[in-house]
Amino acid sequence: MYSNTSTVLLYKRLLFVLLASGFIGWLFDIFWPAIAISSIALLIWHYHHLVQLAHWLWQSKSINPPHASGTWGRIYDGLFHVLNKQRKKQKQLRHRIRQFRDGAEALPDAAVVLSDDFIIEWSNKKAQNLLGIVCPGDVGQRIDNLIRNPEFTRVLYQQAFEAPFHIDSPLKEDTTLELRIMTYGVDQYLLVARDVSKLNRLETMRRDFVANVSHELKTPLTVMRGYIEMIQAPGNNFDEHWLTVFATIEGQVTRMDRLVEQLLILSKVENNATYDETYRVNLSDLVTNIVKECHWLNQDKQHKITSDIAPDIYISGIETELKSACTNLISNAIAYTPAQGDIQVSLEQVKQSMGMGVKFTVKDNGSGIKPEHVNRITERFYRIDKSRSRNTGGSGLGLSIVKHVLQHHNAELVINSQWGVGSEFSIIFSSTSVIQ
Incomplete structure (x- = not known):
């Protein structure tokens, strides 16, 4: 004892x-x-x-x-x-x-524990199949000595661990890996890798399908529009009933034509995911012209559109995509703000941690968006109110196009909305995209 x-x-x-x-x-x-x-x-x-x-x-x-x-x-x-x-x-x-270890071995993804200087400390068996890292044989080696990939080296060097990134598999051809690095324990990192080749192929098939169907629909819609315009031409005597029918057909063809046009734009933006050629874009002139062009959309509702656009703001980007994103935000404000409402468009430089960024804002006093919808409105075909969207001609693709455009331009979409008060949509461009 x-x-x-x-x-x-x-x-x-x-x-x-x-x-x-x-x-x-x-x-x-x-x-x-x-x-x-x-x-x-x-x-x-x-x-x-x-x-x-x-x-x-x-x-x-x-x-x-x-x-x-x-x-x-x-x-x-x-x-x-x-x-x-x-x-x-x-x-x-x-x-x-x-x-x-049993839990880590049961994971469907590769897991590698790294020290603070990226030395391999442990890995599961899946890491051998996906990354070629063998434990304990490779313990003590730097991870970038075994995974030789420019994108992987860049992420390690810059410690850009905020978002997942993709690399080609070091072991198998036509295989794409999604990697994520996160802090783990004390002075350690956890590298998680998974095979996303099948998902990428499905996504590519989906994009190709949408693009092909949209192109195929474009021609018959044009033909239908031509015949309807011929029927509605002056001199054709039809009963009032048939005039109403033809007007309804024209409206639906116009709506479908707009949907196909949005699908083609979305397909083009998605296929430009790896498009590297950017130009010096005068964003001030671009936004000014968009506001002028959108006035014709405002003929029925007669909104009060005011703009405050700072001059001589230049960013590096793709002008057609930027025009599409800004136009969609202003068009949405016009479509979903009641008649005689107020819409404010602004473009300004804002201070960021790494320098001066740019902020494009569209603010309205419409009905606003309920909190449960805010996180989903950038999804394809997502509609807050299906009947309202149908009446306004909305396709549910506008904000999805905006989201993909911003991904190409190192920018983010910030949504502030209060139900019954109004909404404010802002595109914030990083200082790295701004050209002084």
Whole structure:
């Protein structure tokens, strides 16, 4: 049984031994020899137990400590108690490590634990199949010595870990990997990789399908529009009923033609995901012209459109895409703001951490957007109110086009809306896109 060893008790026992040996020596007139003999005996006894302790700690394979009584018995019991606690903690730690490794091995993705200087510390078996990293053979090597890819090296060098990125598989052709690096533990990183080749192929098939169908629909819609215009030409005498029917057909053809046009724009923007050729765009002149062109959309509702556009703002980008994004935001404000409403368009420079950025804003006092819809309105064909969108001719593609355009221009879409009060859509361009 473990018990504390009192310092006072030790000194009392030592004093008792010395007094007893001194008393016996005094009786036989050998006081100092008796003291010396008892001291040497104590020293030999303690050294004997020290040797036993060292042997038990460093050489013996036995878990149980040497048998002893008195002070050394308490010391052995205390050490045995501490060692038992340590063994239990180690056992729990090993169990947790096994649980972690079993969980990591069960992941469908490759997982690699890196040190703060990107040295491999551990990886699961999936990492061998996707990245060619073998544990424990590759432990201790820098990750960029094994994954030689320019995009991967750039991300490591710039520590741009905010978003996932894609690289070609170092092992298999026609295989694309999505990688994400995140902080993990203390001074560590976790690299997670997964095969997205099948998803990319499906996405490519979807884009091709939309593009092909849109192109195929363009011609018959043009033919239908031509025949309807011929039927509605002056001089054709039709009953009022048929005039209403032809007007309805014309409206639906116009709506479908607008939808096809939006699909073609979206397809073009999506297919330009890797388009690198950008130009110097005068954003101030572009927005000014868009506001002027949008006035014809405002003939029925007669909104009050005001603009505050800072002059001589230039950014690096694709002019056609930027025009499409800005036009969509202004068109949406016109479509979903009640008649005689106020629409404010502004373009200004804003201060950012890395320099001066640019902010394009369209603000209206329409019905606004409920909070549950804000995060989804950039999805394809997502409509807040289907009947309202149908009446205004909305396709549900405008904000999706804006989102894809901004991805090409290192920009973000910020939406501030209050239900029943109005909405504010802002495009914020990073300072890296601004040309001074």
